[in-house]
Amino acid sequence: xxxxxxxxxxxxxxxxxxxxxxxxxxxxxxxxxxxxxxxxxxxxxxxxxxxxxxxxxxxxxxxxxxxxxxxxxxxxxxxxxxxxxxxxxxxxxxxxxxxxxxxxxxxxxxxxxxxxxxxxxxxxxxxxxx
Ligand code: HEC
Ligand code: HEC
Ligand code: HEC
Ligand code: HEC
Numbered sequence: 001x002x003x004x005x006x007x008x009x010x011x012x013x014x015x016x017x018x019x020x021x022x023x024x025x026x027x028x029x030x031x032x033x034x035x036x037x038x039x040x041x042x043x044x045x046x047x048x049x050x051x052x053x054x055x056x057x058x059x060x061x062x063x064x065x066x067x068x069x070x071x072x073x074x075x076x077x078x079x080x081x082x083x084x085x086x087x088x089x090x091x092x093x094x095x096x097x098x099x100x101x102x103x104x105x106x107x108x109x110x111x112x113x114x115x116x117x118x119x120x121x122x123x124x125x126x127x128x129x130x
Contacts, residue, residue: 021060021069023043023044023047027043028042028043028044029041029042029043030043032098034126036122036123036126036128037123037126037127037128037129038126038127038128038129039125039126039127040127041102046058046063047059047060051114052105052109052114052116053104053105053108053109053116054108060073063101066079076094076097076098077094079091080092080093080094080096080097081093081094082094082095102117102125103118103119104119106118106119107119107120
């Protein structure tokens, strides 16, 4: 009985530490609508990839660069604004933030001779439904 109690305490603490850093089920696949076509981002596929983009392992903070491992993970759009004009100096607007982060990793990874997502071809990311 005592062993069981200790075991469940361990289990509990494990699930607590993991909870803050899990991708919510409704965010496993994120679709960004856009004029050029929708971009479908496979969130879980990306998290945990190894040896791509110059990092050993893709962590949450590889993309969520202000996230320090606890608390809520913020959307990029909380800080990166759509309007180029309204973007504070030194902070890329939302489109640039995405393009830099997404395409640059793909580009860099392919330059290393490895498989990655699209970089140059807009239409491979922005897919028209019709
Ligand atoms: C790696 C995937 C990827 C590639 C390749 C890519 N984009 Fe994007 N693009 C995105 C994402 C993600 C967004 C953010 C969507 C949003 O605005 O919410 C975006 C946003 C945009 C936007 C602003 C939103 C809109 O649709 O009005 C434009 C314009 C755009 N991209 C143009 C391009 C062009 C032109 C190219 C090719 C030179 C390109 N993109 C290549 C992923 C990509
Ligand atoms: C390859 C890049 C990448 C990785 C790795 C990544 N995410 Fe994300 N995540 C995103 C993007 C892009 C969004 C959409 C942000 C937006 O809508 O502005 C997002 C959105 C989220 C959201 C929703 C935020 C909101 O309020 O809408 C949560 C929660 C989240 N991610 C958690 C995680 C966790 C936890 C991990 C690590 C296990 C992780 N992400 C790894 C790119 C990534
Ligand atoms: C809490 C606010 C905040 C959030 C949330 C945030 N950013 Fe940023 N980001 C900044 C600021 C401020 C800068 C400029 C200073 C710097 O480089 O850190 C920046 C810079 C960047 C840059 C250019 C510098 C670099 O690191 O290459 C990219 C790309 C970027 N952000 C992408 C993203 C993406 C993608 C997300 C969501 C997955 C995101 N950011 C979420 C505040 C934020
Ligand atoms: C740290 C590097 C890295 C970042 C950041 C990154 N990607 Fe990727 N992406 C990859 C790699 C590597 C693959 C190939 C994965 C595989 O197929 O095993 C990939 C694959 C893809 C694919 C093709 C997936 C499929 O359907 O087979 C798309 C689309 C894509 N990424 C979009 C994005 C978008 C949008 C973002 C930014 C929100 C992003 N990626 C950020 C490394 C990255």
